[in-house]
């Protein structure tokens with residue numbers, strides 16, 4: 001999953017004509033297999049009277065998700081739609097680091113807003129689960145924006161991470 005996500009990131013950089021000598025700097029090493037790589041399991045407890053997962057953007061570069069049943073919703077071109085898994089396929093989300101980096105380019109990449117609905121279960125049926133690889137910059141890295149062919153530092157990854165968590169959990173109106 002990590003290799004797939006990094007290959008997707010490199011393909012996006014190539015597609016946007018970002019000079020390869022900038023890739024490692026702008027992604028804080030992730031394009032070369034470094035950065036912050038996190039594998040996580042999600043367990044959506046059907047007995048909890050809450051939505052499965054708040055609407056959010058993943059904060060890094062690329063997320064590779066494996067889910068097995070419906071429940072994921074995403075905002076695509078202003079419309080909320082179901083992203084149902086296709087057997088044998090991963091789901092790929094672009095994150096906020098990619099959105100900030102490409103904001104000033106002719107073809108900006110949007111980080112998609114997504115969330116998971118509450119799931120109800122008949123007695124004895126297992127809860128919804130998914131697993132995911134998050135590919136981010138390390139907390140000691142820098143978030144950049146590309147402007148006129150130059151990588152301009154915007155803020156530290158540590159500050160950016162706090163801001164993105166707050167956007168989801170303290171201020172989801174700002175999503």
Ligand SMILES: O=C(O)CCC(=O)C(=O)O
Pocket residue numbers: 042053058065067071072114115116129130132
């Ligand atoms: O389980 C899912 O379908 C999505 C999970 C998700 O968005 C996440 O882990 O960031």
Ligand SMILES: [Fe+2]
Pocket residue numbers: 056057058093114
């Ligand atoms: Fe997510």
